[in-house]
Amino acid sequence: MIEFQHVFKSYGQGRNILADITFRVAAGEFVYVAGPSGAGKSTLLKLIGGLEAPSRGSIQVNGQRLEQLSARARPYLRRSVGVILQDTHLLYDRSAIENVLLPLTVTGLPNDVARARARAALDKVGLNNKENTPPIELSGGEQQRLAIARAIVNRPAILIADEPTASLDKDTARRIMSVFKDFNRVGVTTLIASHDDDLMAEYATRAFKIEPGKFADSANRRPAHTEPVQHAESGHIEPHIGGASR
Numbered sequence: 001m002i003e004f005q006h007v008f009k010s011y012g013q014g015r016n017i018l019a020d021i022t023f024r025v026a027a028g029e030f031v032y033v034a035g036p037s038g039a040g041k042s043t044l045l046k047l048i049g050g051l052e053a054p055s056r057g058s059i060q061v062n063g064q065r066l067e068q069l070s071a072r073a074r075p076y077l078r079r080s081v082g083v084i085l086q087d088t089h090l091l092y093d094r095s096a097i098e099n100v101l102l103p104l105t106v107t108g109l110p111n112d113v114a115r116a117r118a119r120a121a122l123d124k125v126g127l128n129n130k131e132n133t134p135p136i137e138l139s140g141g142e143q144q145r146l147a148i149a150r151a152i153v154n155r156p157a158i159l160i161a162d163e164p165t166a167s168l169d170k171d172t173a174r175r176i177m178s179v180f181k182d183f184n185r186v187g188v189t190t191l192i193a194s195h196d197d198d199l200m201a202e203y204a205t206r207a208f209k210i211e212p213g214k215f216a217d218s219a220n221r222r223p224a225h226t227e228p229v230q231h232a233e234s235g236h237i238e239p240h241i242g243g244a245s246r
């Protein structure tokens, strides 16, 4: 379960990228995060993954309040949330299986158990015959699947992916999406940021649309509202982004 309550996010002294965002995503949902470039889709996903901290408000992920998490507890959260960023951060001088083994190094699993798990992850994304291949020799779609294998090797309850089908052709994009759907079918809560409305409509059961000044949640019957909010401390007026929680 993911719960945002009145979450604000700005970088440094800058403007609010996200302002007063409230929603609840139940276990097993498949959410499409839409919105124009720069609207804050990646920021939203990074907040869920604990890669960024909210400036204000409360975020709960799998029962943990992220704003209260100590630096020591953060890696445990990262294990329950599989993250696939826009830049996949694959290590090009290592083999595919070595990339998938990386998140397991902190778990203290014996080598043979870790290898078996990494193989199972590669198998699930259809890369079982590429375990010794370095990512540089993989196609764009295969590299995305490798990033997914690395994200799911710790068996996370939540999977978040930032534009995983960007720069892929339609068929390859569909194959990637069906990999996500397979994980979602077995209960993994999935959130994907994308610009491809048509493709995402085929897979997602709910959509968040982020735009400057607006946050719309397709699960809400009433449309999200935008109204000015007066900040007592600064007198500054900015858009209020509201979305009733489910």
Ligand SMILES: Nc1ncnc2c1ncn2[C@@H]1O[C@H](COP(=O)(O)OP(=O)(O)OP(=O)(O)O)[C@@H](O)[C@H]1O
Pocket: 011, 017, 035, 036, 037, 038, 039, 040, 041, 042, 043, 044, 193
């Ligand atoms: N680390 C950062 N420091 C300062 N500003 C940032 C940082 N990360 C993001 N931003 C700013 O926050 C805004 C939202 O960025 P974000 O990457 O979340 O948007 P996005 O909707 O994912 O865009 P895209 O579709 O282009 O990936 C942008 O104006 C961006 O410049």
